[in-house]
Amino acid sequence: MDKKILESKNYSLSYKIDNKKKYYILRNINIEIFKKQKVALIGESGSGKSTFAYSLLNLIPRDEIDFCGEINFYSDKICCKKKFLLNFSDEDELNHIRGNHISIIFQDPFSALNPVFIVGKQVEEMILNHNKKISNDELHLKTKSLLKSVKLQDIDIVYKKFPHQLSGGQLQRICIATSIANIPELLIADEPTTSLDAQLRVEVLDLINSFVKKNYMSLLLITHDLNIVKDYVDYVYILYAGEILEHGHGNVLSKNPLHPYTQLLISAYPDKTKKGKLLPVIEGQMPNLTEKKFFTRCIFFNRCPKKIEKCNSLVPDFYKAGDSFVKCFLYEK
Amino acid sequence: MKNSLLLKFDSVSKSYPVYSSILRRVMSRKLVLEKITFELEEGKVLGVLGASGSGKTTIAKLITKIEEEYSGRIILNNINIKNMTHKELAKNVSMVFQNPYSSLNPKHKIRFVLEERINQYAKLYNNKIDNYEIKEHILELLNYMKLPAEILSCYPHQLSGGQKQRIAILCAIILKPKLLILDEPLSSLDISLQAQILNYLIDIKQKYNLTYIFITHDQDLAEYFCDNIIKINKGVICENN
Ligand SMILES: Nc1ncnc2c1ncn2[C@@H]1O[C@H](COP(=O)(O)OP(=O)(O)OP(=O)(O)O)[C@@H](O)[C@H]1O
Ligand SMILES: Nc1ncnc2c1ncn2[C@@H]1O[C@H](COP(=O)(O)OP(=O)(O)O)[C@@H](O)[C@H]1O
Ligand code: SF4
Ligand SMILES: [Mg+2]
Ligand SMILES: [Mg+2]
Numbered sequence: 001m002d003k004k005i006l007e008s009k010n011y012s013l014s015y016k017i018d019n020k021k022k023y024y025i026l027r028n029i030n031i032e033i034f035k036k037q038k039v040a041l042i043g044e045s046g047s048g049k050s051t052f053a054y055s056l057l058n059l060i061p062r063d064e065i066d067f068c069g070e071i072n073f074y075s076d077k078i079c080c081k082k083k084f085l086l087n088f089s090d091e092d093e094l095n096h097i098r099g100n101h102i103s104i105i106f107q108d109p110f111s112a113l114n115p116v117f118i119v120g121k122q123v124e125e126m127i128l129n130h131n132k133k134i135s136n137d138e139l140h141l142k143t144k145s146l147l148k149s150v151k152l153q154d155i156d157i158v159y160k161k162f163p164h165q166l167s168g169g170q171l172q173r174i175c176i177a178t179s180i181a182n183i184p185e186l187l188i189a190d191e192p193t194t195s196l197d198a199q200l201r202v203e204v205l206d207l208i209n210s211f212v213k214k215n216y217m218s219l220l221l222i223t224h225d226l227n228i229v230k231d232y233v234d235y236v237y238i239l240y241a242g243e244i245l246e247h248g249h250g251n252v253l254s255k256n257p258l259h260p261y262t263q264l265l266i267s268a269y270p271d272k273t274k275k276g277k278l279l280p281v282i283e284g285q286m287p288n289l290t291e292k293k294f295f296t297r298c299i300f301f302n303r304c305p306k307k308i309e310k311c312n313s314l315v316p317d318f319y320k321a322g323d324s325f326v327k328c329f330l331y332e333k
Numbered sequence: 334m335k336n337s338l339l340l341k342f343d344s345v346s347k348s349y350p351v352y353s354s355i356l357r358r359v360m361s362r363k364l365v366l367e368k369i370t371f372e373l374e375e376g377k378v379l380g381v382l383g384a385s386g387s388g389k390t391t392i393a394k395l396i397t398k399i400e401e402e403y404s405g406r407i408i409l410n411n412i413n414i415k416n417m418t419h420k421e422l423a424k425n426v427s428m429v430f431q432n433p434y435s436s437l438n439p440k441h442k443i444r445f446v447l448e449e450r451i452n453q454y455a456k457l458y459n460n461k462i463d464n465y466e467i468k469e470h471i472l473e474l475l476n477y478m479k480l481p482a483e484i485l486s487c488y489p490h491q492l493s494g495g496q497k498q499r500i501a502i503l504c505a506i507i508l509k510p511k512l513l514i515l516d517e518p519l520s521s522l523d524i525s526l527q528a529q530i531l532n533y534l535i536d537i538k539q540k541y542n543l544t545y546i547f548i549t550h551d552q553d554l555a556e557y558f559c560d561n562i563i564k565i566n567k568g569v570i571c572e573n574n
Contacts, residue, residue: 044523044524044525044526045493045494045523045526224523224524225524226524227524264525265524265525268524268525268527268528269524269553270527270528270531270553270554270557270558271553271554271556271557272553272556272557274557275556275557275558278532278535279528279531279532281525281528281529281532282525
């Protein structure tokens with residue numbers, strides 16, 4: 001088995017709303033990513049996916065959050081083997097890790113780029129960040145080959161454009177180029193395709209996938225759509241209201257979902273066998289995460305069609321079922 | 334019983350001019366739809382399936398007369414749409430766009446958005462409509478789509494994605510169209526929301542006797558939702574079933 005590259009251990013995070021209130025958005029998250037592994041974090045809007053990704057890179061202002069537990073990054077390339085990024089106070093060193101060792105592709109490519117610089121310069125900036133000694137000619141060549149590798153056409157024209165002059169698909173390719181410029185050990189992609197036209201999504205996923213493979217990188221792919229990523233990833237975590245509810249191998253999990261929430265999620269996909277029938281809908285809403293009283297029972301309790309008596313008063317553990325792990329009393333041995 | 338024919342495309346071709354950015358003039362034309370022919374009966378759902386850039390949205394633009402230059406005939410209710418005014422067309426056809434986030438003006442409250450729609454409606458019928466009746470209709474629709482009336486005093490950014498998309502659909506059906514064109518209406522929404530919106534669409538279709546054109550790239554979704562599907566590849570229908 002390959003070595004671990006990232007692990008979060010009982011990691012919890014809350015946003016401070018005001019003096020009295022907190023929003024407990026992530027609770028006891030345990031996630032492991034191994035070298036060369038592709039992992040998906042699946043969750044619906046508001047489940048806390050981006051919060052996890054941003055906090056992992058220490059991108060959320062410290063005074064807005066409280067956290068406990070750990071997120072460790074193990075690198076072969078930096079001398080210190082174990083890095084808990086959230087405890088970093090040295091901005092320079094943090095910046096070096098971001099982009100060079102871990103990098104991120106954001107949900108919205110437009111806001112990820114600087115609107116007042118041409119995109120070519122922004123890619124060069126990223127390369128320079130890693131290698132200050134590179135000559136101008138080399139820099140130019142490297143930038144061009146990067147832009148080519150993300151399958152952009154008319155590279156010389158695109159190079160000189162400002163972000164607002166390019167389409168969503170082109171921008172997302174530029175973002176991918178900047179995030180892989182220095183071949184990071186771990187690439188995080190936060191909904192890299194939601195802002196794109198439907199068909200482009202597959203192309204962009206293919207592109208990310210081929211880079212990760214070619215350069216032996218690890219990938220954390222964050223999305224709400226299990227269907228579209230199941231063929232790309234090795235392992236899947238299902239996040240709901242700030243908690244992992246199930247994890248297992250991508251194909252196993254999508255074919256044979258075990259947690260009532262995952263089951264509902266998957267049965268909501270339309271296909272011809274369901275023709276003429278209404279699709280199942282998950283009734284009700286996510287609990288209000290400012291109130292701790294919801295954390296003393298199963299977090300899916302209020303919406304679960306299969307709940308049993310104890311679900312209302314106890315919090316389930318993870319139970320092993322087949323090759324998956326499920327946080328639900330139905331799988332208690 | 335055979336339903337009556339609502340829409341007919343008769344050998345429709347459409348090309349866009351290709352400009353040279355250096356010479357600033359039309360260099361050539363790019364054919365995006367070639368001899369498209371199909372029929373759509375009242376009360377049915379026609380799926381238009383195809384990859385990005387295959388010309389799906391162009392079909393919608395032709396029916397709504399956003400693009401008016403093409404060859405062939407488009408017949409709606411036995412009338413060639415070339416002979417219909419935009420006003421007449423608007424009474425019959427309405428559209429929901431791809432992105433729920435861009436179809437609502439962020440500066441206006443939902444109430445304003447809907448009132449605008451009512452005014453539009455009033456103009457279509459030369460103000461010979463009962464405002465009261467329309468307001469009732471809106472409340473009924475809100476209620477029906479399980480949207481609370483308080484939503485009227487919200488701005489778009491205060492609504493969830495699913496609520497915004499329901500408002501967009503509501504806007505499109507206030508005008509009681511015969512034909513509703515849906516261009517990838519779900520692709521930016523969570524799966525569980527997609528299911529909800531699909532259920533609404535099935536329901537209101539029966540209730541208001543609508544006919545749909547459903548544009549999508551997703552084969553499973555099209556097979557679930559549509560009665561007939563045409564597959565477009567590079568501007569040509571390559572499959573019709
Ligand atoms: N700075 C903040 N202060 C307070 N609450 C916040 C802050 N940032 C995010 N939240 C809240 O935390 C919750 C999770 O947000 P997050 O952006 O992680 O969701 P997500 O799973 O990425 O959703 P989406 O798919 O819509 O991007 C949301 O309810 C959001 O309103
Ligand atoms: N206004 C326009 N001018 C020039 N070309 C256009 C215009 N609108 C669309 N096209 C081109 O027509 C083709 C079909 O576009 P469209 O109908 O939007 O496809 P789809 O909806 O299937 O993605 C694409 O190659 C697109 O670039
Ligand atoms: S623990 Fe109980 S309430 Fe929670 S998902 Fe399982 S059955 Fe449903
Ligand atoms: Mg997000
Ligand atoms: Mg389109």
